[in-house]
Amino acid sequence: MFLLAVTLYFLLACLISWMLLFPSGREFVAAALAGAGTRLQHTLGRLAHRRREDMGALARSGRASMGGLRAFWSDHYLFCLGGLALLCIPPLLALLLAGKPTLSAYETSTREVNTQVAGLLQGEQLVPPPALPPLVFTTAEVQLERPMLSTASRDWAMLDSAYAQRLLMAFRIMKEKYGYDMALLEGYRSPERQNTLAAMGSGVTNAAAFQSWHQYGLAADCAFLRDGKLVISERDPWAMRGYQLYGEVAESLGLTWGGRWKMMDFGHTELRQPGVMHKQGNK
Template identity: 45%
Template sequence: MASLPHSSGCRIRVNDAGRAGEWRVILLWTALFFLFASLASWSLLFPVARERAGAWLARRWRLFAGRAAQAGRGVAVRVEDSGRAARATGAHAFDGLLHHRMVLAMALALLLLPPILILGLRRHVVLEGFGSEDLSESSSMIAQLLRGERLVPPSPPPPEVFTNAEVRRIKPEIVSADRRWERVDPELQQRVLAIFEVMSRRYGYRMVLVEGYRSPGRQAELMRGGRATRAGAWQSCHQYGLAVDIAPLRDGRLQWDMGDAWTRRAYHLYGELAQQAGLEWGGNWRGLKDYVHVEMAAECRRARQARRERQARDG
């Protein structure tokens, strides 16, 4: 009989240790849920950063896979042993999670609620210096135009629009720019023309193509002259026909002055519609703002990568 209290105490300590282990598992999984929710929100709110991170992870994975393949077959045995141990640990952890499923469900709901609210309300964010606009109808117009018949580029404005004294003083680089729609990627062409239609029909702005395709030589020249770009040859999406520069036209003159309310509204509407059409707008860039510029960013990155791969193959 003297051994019974000692045995009961062992059981109590064992149970306490088990509960402590379960709570450690719960805390671990809660932290993992929080990390996952944060990453999911970040990737949804910042698609460009998501694509860059994905490309970086893909490169790291290929590097890791190559090194793992060279490690030898002996690793397989150790992996097998580790797998059995991990399965046993995982089964124990799963039992603990199942036991506290209500607590975990509440924690998950609390973690997911903020990003859901942010995503639900994000369309009502007002750009700096940009009056509140109801863009929901514009979004549906963009979608309808892209689903309909192919859009045809409008007639260009008179040549002097791009060569007058004001242009030569403020934006001399556009005098010799290529404005041929046929040299722009067909998909990008349709998205931009849909934006033109909405800007004209709904908001009363006439938008014109300032520059489309840009040769590598012209790109290098612009960079050397410190005009309009910091990108060298083959670094700009213009070289692949995947970027265009667009400006609003008023009273026969291209408008650039972001201090002017009419012009500022035109560019912000243009940028918002570009994003609705799946394009990246230069006005959102952190460094040099390029309000006239839109591009198909993901396609451009793939085109640059394909070019680098061709160069590597060709030596």
């Protein structure tokens, strides 16, 4: 690279010296520049002339086309008017006969408003039902379905208030619309109790302490009352139908229903809130 630069510098120095010391050199360079300028002028002139010719041809073609259109209109104006009428009249008739157009997505809704849900959203405060006798939770059938249920917390005051109101609304809808009496089996669950239940195996729960929404008062397990007795097992067709309805009602109130999980927990609902639990478990 250095040798190339030195060579170019040497050639440039020789050229400048030749032009300064020899008049013939200056004349040669001047003649070369003049010739280049003349050739450039000739080239530009030819391009301008060709452009003028092209524009003239285009103008002549346009005038000829307009003349042809005028001649066609003069000879066939009745045919043109008839075709225009055939194109315009059908759409105009359709618009006039259809009346005022309305997009279906913006039509007035005919669906009935759920007054119970509307009341909940407007701030109606529901009251928890009276506590059931402890013996209801200690029968052999109940203990077989839910071990350690007798020591579970059923204190509504320990539940998150927003979740408790939605759960109470679900209880009301299940009673008034479907005829099912609901019972709270367990609400808040301490971390120690959660670990104890987790140690009993995946058939009880997969969640350890603070991996369950129960520890935050945002989950509850519920079942049904029939003739004063708890009905928990989904093997009972009446109870299974109730769980399906309960899941629909809970989800309509914004709750997560355990019946959709891989390890289905039909009586479980929870209200998941961002930032409350960093690591979510299955229950």
